Amino acid sequence: MGDHHHGPAKGIGRWLFTTNHKDIGTMYLWFSFAMFILGGAFAMIIRAELFQPGMQLVEPAFFNQMTTLHGLVMVFGAIMPSFVGLANWMIPMMIGAPDMALPRMNNWSFWILPPTFLMLASTLFMEGGAPAFGWTFYAPLSTTYAPPSVTLFIFSVHVLGLSSIMGSINIIATVMNMRAPGMTYMKMPLFVWTWLITAFLLVAVMPVLAGAVTMMLMDIHFGTSFFSAAGGGDPVLFQHIFWFFGHPEVYIIILPAFGVVSQIIPAFSRKPLFGYDSMVYATASIAFLSFIVWAHHMYTVGMPVAGELFFMYATMLIAVPTGVKVFNWISTMWRGALTFETPMLFCIGFLILFTIGGFTGLMLSIAPADFQYHDSYFVVAHFHYVMVAGAVFSMTAAVYYWLPKWCGRMYNETMGKTHFWISFIGFNLTFFPQHFVGLAGMPRRIPDYALQFADFNMMSSIGAFIYGASQILFLYNVIATIVSGKPTSEEKVWDGAEGLEWTVPTPAPYHTFETPPRIDPAHAHS
């Protein structure tokens, strides 16, 4: 209380008891990177097993635990918290607010994450093993046939949901209530816009997920029959509820990535973002559509034909606002004074690879064709193109872009570019061949495969090891920057960058905008 001009507290207490959005953002970012490494380690085990046909390294049961935990840790531990960390760091600085609206709750939404993931990871050592039913945990695999660790898994999901809901309420309250005078909605940086819409999605669907796992819990321990046909329920009901959460979840992951790219591409094109208004409306349209397309994940469960058609057309509709976004990014670069620093490289990589992922998504949206692709490696390739080259690439771009502002030191550009090229090559080597094996019929989530898929799988595994190793380079570059990077004190680290965060000193002081900045009325969104 009282003195607002103090710096951070000393010792571990700074992190445990903090109410500062930058501290909390930093913790989120480091935690998510730790989870990225953990989830990556699971992926390395998967790829090592699939290096050659036949059973080499792990038992099939353990393999299933790996695919399950890889998905769960990457989605809920790595990608989502990383963007929440970015939101914590950047949103107050972008809208001219002194901090997040509800700072103590902010700290709580972070600190319930690490023990929860500790609990989830500890299930690996439980009797019966960790959850092995895939990250989508379909009933009855996750109810009737689940290991005892499923109970801990269910409660973990509850807590993760709690964390996301609190984080989102905080972001909504911050954006709605804490904008500096003159910062109207249509002047907000696009990253703030995409996060506002993402937060709405989270508040709307995380409770539905909580409902789904609660039904599982009741089915397993208290004899209800939500997902058991013997009692008049239906396992497919689980899939409906899960994907009612799960499809918006996809956009929860990718919309903040869109926001990041919409900040970085204009900065290195030295042009304002093309079609700002249409970007906002496209984002809102995508969010709306995400609620009415969930069953495109379930074409093969035997839905009525009318349902298949509805979900097919609704899904294809998403290509329209997404196309608006992609064309706007390209138009922003068109005739710009382009330079290709590391953040820009990752954004261009995002643009190309995410578009490929979008096209394969369009292929999967066609219900009759999906009967061929369903649960094949084609699907694996598709969602890694949007999750890794989409979300993770843009997150990496964001770290390179704002790191100098955060710590007042410049990262090593050569190492950054090397990281990009190794990542880009490793990523494509991993996932591009998976399109082919998928189309040729290789199913996902299996530890062994037919001989004809051997070469492509070996390429995939080599690519995965390369991509995995490139993240060590990333970690090294970030640590080296923080410890001994070239100091910079320029407010605007990038000459083309726009926005309030570039008006505060570098490195950003512990408290920024204790009194609100004045927003130049002529100064449009940046």
Next chain:
Amino acid sequence: MSNQTSTEYETYYVPDQSKMAIMATIGLILSIFGAASIMNDMTFGDPDEATNSWSIFLFGLFWFVATLFAWFRQAIKENIAGMNSAQMKKSYVLGMFWFIFSEVMFFFAFFGALFYVRTLVGPWLAGEGDGGRMNGLLWEGFEYSWPMALTPQEAVGGAASQPIANNGSFTSAETTMAFSEAAAWYKWLPLWNTIILLTSSFTCHIAHMGILDGNKKKFNLWLGITVALGVIFLFVQFYEYYEAYAHFGLTLNSGIYGSTFFMLTGFHGFHVFMGMTMLAIQLMRSLNGHFTADDHFGFEASSWYWHFVDVVWVFLFLFVYIL
């Protein structure tokens, strides 16, 4: 910070470091770990083996509730000390609003399950429509009605002769909770509970009008009545559950009818308990002189929650009991 203006806006109170988040985390994690252990002992373990599950659960729960108490106490003290600017208060308003929205979505999942089961799954299991062929293969003889007179499992001869594995044995209810006899309407508990809860929403509103007029006596009286009605509602629901288990054969194991019935009404009842607790705390705060005509957000937030619980009940009454 060249472009920051002087003091034309009031400063936003950013709280100092706080131990609350860590304390609440410890309580929360211990309690869910304990709860998970209890459930696993029940379902997977040896029931005679002594474990510490209950102790961990209760200790964690106590710790958690105590932390929340301290946390809210601190927030209230800050408000009384005048640290909360108008802008800060708006943050709390937004926080409560979106929290209630998330609660709405939680109920949405269970209502969604109810509608899906009643309009699609039931007829499919009985052999109609796209999913109908399952009837001949798995549940021959099952006929659908709502509330379910016979679970599919019973239709094929009980758990022993069921064609596929599942989680347990499902015995349908002997009597439903739906309104059946016009002559005995006054014995029908859900109707009484509907009247009680709707009345309580109304009395809550009168209490609100009271505090807006600065009439604390009126406020305390009507808020007290609201809390009392909440308690009565919970007693009636408890009695209804007792009847369901003891005389109607309606349990959690009564197939999907029992599942949806108890989960929807149970979660609603839990929310009534939460809302009632919140309002009771507001009553105690009011007796301690916390509220004024223009500063009583603690009460307002609780009353929104109470009205939300009431609206959920209207839907429950309609879709669980009547239709």
